[in-house]
Amino acid sequence: MPELPEVESIKLQLERYLVGHRIEKVEIRHPKVFTGDKKNIENAKVKKIRRFGKVLVFDLSNAYSVVSHIKLTGQFIYRDPNLKREQPLSKKVSGGAPGPHTHLTFNLDRNAKLYYNDIRRFGWVKVVKTSEVENIDFIKKLGPEPLNDLTLKKFEEILGKTKRAVKVLLMDQSKIGGIGNIYANDAVFLACINPKRPANSLDSKEVNKLFGAIKTVLKRGLAYGGASELAFVTPDGQEGKYQEHTLVYGKEGSVCKHGCQGKIEKFMLNGRGTYWCRKCQK
DNA sequence: CATCATACCTGTTCGC
DNA sequence: TGCGAACAGGTATGAT
Numbered sequence: 001m002p003e004l005p006e007v008e009s010i011k012l013q014l015e016r017y018l019v020g021h022r023i024e025k026v027e028i029r030h031p032k033v034f035t036g037d038k039k040n041i042e043n044a045k046v047k048k049i050r051r052f053g054k055v056l057v058f059d060l061s062n063a064y065s066v067v068s069h070i071k072l073t074g075q076f077i078y079r080d081p082n083l084k085r086e087q088p089l090s091k092k093v094s095g096g097a098p099g100p101h102t103h104l105t106f107n108l109d110r111n112a113k114l115y116y117n118d119i120r121r122f123g124w125v126k127v128v129k130t131s132e133v134e135n136i137d138f139i140k141k142l143g144p145e146p147l148n149d150l151t152l153k154k155f156e157e158i159l160g161k162t163k164r165a166v167k168v169l170l171m172d173q174s175k176i177g178g179i180g181n182i183y184a185n186d187a188v189f190l191a192c193i194n195p196k197r198p199a200n201s202l203d204s205k206e207v208n209k210l211f212g213a214i215k216t217v218l219k220r221g222l223a224y225g226g227a228s229e230l231a232f233v234t235p236d237g238q239e240g241k242y243q244e245h246t247l248v249y250g251k252e253g254s255v256c257k258h259g260c261q262g263k264i265e266k267f268m269l270n271g272r273g274t275y276w277c278r279k280c281q282k
Numbered sequence: 283c284a285t286c287a288t289a290c291c292t293g294t295t296c297g298c
Numbered sequence: 299t300g301c302g303a304a305c306a307g308g309t310a311t312g313a314t
Contacts, residue, residue, distance in 0.1 A: 001307065054308075072307050073292080094293095101292095120291040122308070138309080164285075173309080181307060230293090230306070270286075272307070 001229045002070050004146065004178030005221030006240065007054050010076060013235040014049045017078045018058065021046050021108040030103035033118060036127030040064045052139045053177030065130045068116075069138065074123030078235040080112040089237035092228060094119045097237065119231060142177040146214050150176060155211050159199040166202065167195035168270045170214070179214065182227050185275050186217040186247040192258070194281045195274050220245065248275040256280060 002010075022045045026038040044060035051057070056076075058066040068074070077089070077097035094101040097115045104116035104125060116125055126136075133139065143158070144150040158175050159166065169175060170184040179187070188195045190213035193206055202210065226232055226240030229250070233239055243250070247257055248264050252275060256262040262279030 003308095069308080071290095071309075118291095119293065120307095122290065162284080168285095171308085271288090273305085 001072060001180065001182060001227060002054060002074070002232050003180035003183050003221070003227075004054065004218055005183070005224075005242065006226035006232050007051055007056060007070070007178070008222060009226040009234050009240060010070075011049050011051045011056060013078070014056070014058070014076065017080070017112075017235055018046050018108075018114060019049060021110070021112060021114075023060070023106050024109060025107040027105040027107070028103070029105070030121065033103045033116065033121055033123060034125050038127065040127050041066060050133075052134075053142045053145070053173055054180070055136075055139060055142075057133055059130050059133075063130050065128055065133050066125060067128060067133060067136060067139075068125040069123055070118065071120075071122035071124075073117075073119040073231040075115075075117040075231060075233055076235050077115045077117060077233070077237055078112065079115070080110070082110060082112070087236060087238055090228070090233050090239045092231055092233050092239060093117065093237050094231060114235070117231075138173070141174045143173065143175040144177060146176050146178055147218055150211075150214075152208065152211050156204070156207050159202055159207055159210075161200065163198035163200050165196045165269060166193060166199045166210070167274060168272075169199045171272070176214075179218070181272050182229065182242075182246060182249045183214075183217050183221060185249045187213045189248040189276060189281060190217060192280050192282065194278075195269055195276055217247070248277070251275055 028034050044062040046058050048059040056068045094117045101117045101119050102115045106114040167184050167188050170179050191210040221242045224242035227242035228239035229243050251264045252266040256277040258280045260279045262277040266275050
């Protein structure tokens with residue numbers, strides 16, 4: 001669920017709230033989610049937030065960085081007692097902040113805090129030298145950013161190299177960075193392509209259509225502040241709205257939005273819930 | 283190398 | 299109603 005639009009939404013808020021703070025002390029409650037030496041980030045200031053696909057990076061003033069993949073249920077929650085117009089936290093903030101699923105606490109200057117919550121603990125947070133960020137295995141293997149680096153020509157090449165199901169390919173982070181199950185479902189639907197189609201069977205017209213569809217659904221996701229299907233909230237503890245505006249994801253049994261009168265069906269593709277309209281996705 | 287199944291976790295939903 | 303099974307989705311890992 002946290003895919004490019006969700007992680008980007010987190011990034012935008014961290015830029016607003018976290019940048020400029022000094023990290024005074026880091027408390028680790030669940031060691032499994034944290035690797036590296038916390039001493040390397042204590043007393044450093046947060047200078048810049050970056051995103052690589054679904055990975056977040058906080059660059060610090062001392063040439064170290066905090067790198068994190070929140071996977072399915074990770075949350076960064078920012079709390080500042082000096083900030084008056086704080087909205088009540090969403091119920092999706094697991095157990096509160098701090099709560100039973102708070103595994104890390106970053107104590108910041110001016111009494112602010114950044115909590116890392118993660119119900120399922122699939123996510124990770126690590127400390128590395130800023131110069132080493134791009135050598136982290138996941139980031140090193142990451143494919144191009146669909147909204148920036150991905151050109152039609154590159155996309156055509158990626159699709160042409162494999163007969164894997166096109167929807168599965170879209171979710172392969174080493175091919176394209178940032179697309180997950182929700183936006184992959186919506187993109188192939190918007191392009192009227194059967195999710196099971198071998199990627200290399202698409203003609204150039206279809207490739208072009210899918211290329212545009214990917215950008216459209218990701219931009220819509222961004223505009224709605226991401227999809228809060230499971231645990232996703234932004235650091236101010238608020239939910240996104242894209243789950244109310246998906247095209248097919250989670251829409252089993254509902255009427256096809258292309259107006260063909262078909263019904264959305266669900267099946268498993270590579271172990272992932274896949275939603276589609278058999279009438280218009282060819 | 284490419285592809286696929288499974289493990290990692292826990293909260294929620296479903297079926298009996 | 300209660301309880302166990304299935305499900306949810308992202309990726310590292312091991313198997314094929």
